[in-house]
Amino acid sequence: MATTRTAHTVWEGNLLEGNGVVTFDSSGIGQQPVSWPSRAEQANGKTSPEELIAAAHSSCFSMALSHGLAGAGTPPTRLETKADVTFQPGEGITGIHLTVRGEVPGLDADTFRSAAEDAKKNCPVSQALTGTTITLTAELA
Numbered sequence: 214m215a216t217t218r219t220a221h222t223v224w225e226g227n228l229l230e231g232n233g234v235v236t237f238d239s240s241g242i243g244q245q246p247v248s249w250p251s252r253a254e255q256a257n258g259k260t261s262p263e264e265l266i267a268a269a270h271s272s273c274f275s276m277a278l279s280h281g282l283a284g285a286g287t288p289p290t291r292l293e294t295k296a297d298v299t300f301q302p303g304e305g306i307t308g309i310h311l312t313v314r315g316e317v318p319g320l321d322a323d324t325f326r327s328a329a330e331d332a333k334k335n336c337p338v339s340q341a342l343t344g345t346t347i348t349l350t351a352e353l354a
Contacts, residue, residue: 267298271295271296273338309347
């Protein structure tokens with residue numbers, strides 16, 4: 214069964230001086246302020262589209278890697294994934310770098326890297342973001 218998740222943003226003002234609020238409708242986890250300076254300069258307690266993409270990508274990748282490892286008979290004890298989404302004003306998103314550190318009993322580093330590459334290629338968020346370069350660093354703890 215397909216699922217749909219929803220968020221919405223209310224924006225007031227122009228791009229450079231305006232601001233908005235992102236509301237996470239499906240989960241009900243709340244609202245977060247967003248502005249151009251939080252996107253192109255310092256976050257200053259506000260989120261950005263790139264941070265939201267980073268959250269989506271790191272969680273999706275972790276789920277895909279966990280599933281792949283378990284399917285291969287080597288379920289992870291722990292995966293810690295960071296997604297760095299780089300935004301260049303005037304160009305857009307110029308790249309995403311995933312860094313994963315895993316605790317996987319009985320697995321060697323090369324097999325872990327291979328599983329991580331497969332998860333990077335096949336997680337639904339990676340597939341949705343094929344318009345940008347996605348790189349990966351994967352290591353065992």
